[in-house]
Amino acid sequence: MYSLKDIIKPVYKRGDKLLTTNYRQISLLTFFSKIFEKLIYSRLYKQLCTNNVLVKEQYGFRINSSTEAASYNVINEILKAINNRLSEGGIFCDLRKAFDCYYEILVDNLEFYGISGKFLTSIQSYLREGYQEVLIDKINAYDSVSSVWKKVTTGVPQGLILGQ
Numbered sequence: 001m002y003s004l005k006d007i008i009k010p011v012y013k014r015g016d017k018l019l020t021t022n023y024r025q026i027s028l029l030t031f032f033s034k035i036f037e038k039l040i041y042s043r044l045y046k047q048l049c050t051n052n053v054l055v056k057e058q059y060g061f062r063i064n065s066s067t068e069a070a071s072y073n074v075i076n077e078i079l080k081a082i083n084n085r086l087s088e089g090g091i092f093c094d095l096r097k098a099f100d101c102y103y104e105i106l107v108d109n110l111e112f113y114g115i116s117g118k119f120l121t122s123i124q125s126y127l128r129e130g131y132q133e134v135l136i137d138k139i140n141a142y143d144s145v146s147s148v149w150k151k152v153t154t155g156v157p158q159g160l161i162l163g164q
Contacts, residue, residue, distance in 0.1 A: 006132040
């Protein structure tokens with residue numbers, strides 16, 4: 001039905017330029033992909049809000065929310081506990097690889113939260129039929145190099161509207 005043809009452009013972050021882990025993979029989306037993803041995002045967000053799936057402590061992927069708001073909330077709760085002579089504690093998770101999972105897990109979670117029918121089928125098709133290539137600009141003064149197209153089986157590439 002729908003498929004993602006994604007061009008990945010590595011952008012240097014820091015450290016040794018010879019290590020691939022020091023590059024952020026940015027997706028260059030087609031116009032169709034951007035529109036399709038915005039449609040999926042708006043419908044999915046509406047579904048999650050309508051069914052109260054997202055808790056107030058969920059700061060990621062929400063309108064009018066940010067890491068600053070999450071940090072403020074944590075600090076505020078700790079200070080309130082200290083002022084009231086209560087014990088406080090925290091559990092912190094490293095979520096750098098949170099989206100590096102197989103699509104079946106994402107689809108199972110969507111089904112669990114009530115996403116079904118043609119909407120789910122469209123999302124499945126979009127994810128499962130995805131391909132990507134890596135484009136590296138200016139190997140020398142004139143040329144750029146690209147990899148072969150490869151099927152994507154895991155993860156949500158950075159730069160996608162659904163990956164924000």
